[in-house]
Amino acid sequence: MKITYLRxxxxxxxxxxxxxxxxxxxxxxxxxxxxxxxxxxxSHRHIDHFNKEIFNFLKKQNNITFILSDDIWKKRIPEESKEQTLLMKPEEERSVDDICIHTLRSTDEGVAFLVLAEGKTIYHAGDLNDWYWKEESEDWNQEMSEKFQKYIEPLRDRKIDAAFIPLDPRQEEYYTLGMDYFLELAKPEKVYPMHFWRKPEIIERWLEEHPQSKDRDRIVRITEEGEMFEQ
Structure with a gap:
């Protein structure tokens, strides 16, 4: 399995x-x-996760299926792509060809994806994260953490071959909350940090702040866009 980090x-x-x-x-x-x-x-309609240019991929390859969160407006899907597009709501399971797709509810917009393909399990969190913000009230942040733990519960003890998990420097000292809880909950082979806004040094920061973590070897050190990893 080959994994390429885009942006x-x-x-x-x-x-x-x-x-x-x-x-x-x-x-x-x-x-x-x-x-x-x-x-x-x-995973959802935010501009840093959805670019309608994806539908132009059909000009290069016609055997493509688009799997979109149902929070994306249907009018944003070109007419010529609708037959090849599947909209999924949170907490849904669908089979498409030979792959199985589960969605988890997000703490922000849309869904997270758990995909089973060729005997591998891939998890992409989208914006499902423990979004703790200093400017929010303690009650708001507590509710956020409770929702996050509830929504991610289906991953408890789940073996995951590759997981893509937010590690967002904007959260300042609270940037580790979602990652740390995920690592305690699931059983990932490799974890690819994401959503770090072109600041990959946040990965090294996590490693420096977790010198004794049993999960250090699971964290993939992404350093640049276009970087490829074999797994």
Whole structure:
């Protein structure tokens, strides 16, 4: 399995027979693997997760299915792409061809995706995170944490081959909350931090602040856009 970091929360996952593209926003996309079925996932409508240019991919490859959160307005889907587009609501399960897709409810907009393909389990959190903000009240932040823990509960003890998890420097000292809880809850083989606003040094900060963590070797050190990883 080959994973390419594009930008922000965008990743391309290439497997033997299929490729999966998550939350393309900006960044250069490698040439789509010939002869493989493509699946394009969009977790929600925010501009840093959804770029309508994804529908132009059909000009390069016609065997693509778009899997979008249902918070995205239907009018944003081109007429010629609608037959190849599936809208999913939170806490839904669907099978498409040979892959199985589960959605989790987000603490922000849209959904998170849990995808089973070719014997691998891939988790993309979208904006499902413990969004603790200093400017919010203690009650608001407490409710946020409770919702986050509730919505992510389906991942408890789940073996996950590759997980894409927010690590957002805007949260200042609270940036670790979502990542740390996820690592305690699930059983990921590798974790790819995302949503770090072109500040990959936040990954090194997490590693420096967790010198004794049993999960250090699971965290992938992303340093630049377009970086590829074999797993």
């Amino acid at each position: 922000h929360s965008g990743f391309l996952v290439e497997m033997t027979q299929v490729w999966l593209l998550f939350d393309y926003y900006r960044g250069e996309i490698p040439a789509f693997p010939k002869g493989k079925k493509g699946y394009v996932f969009v």
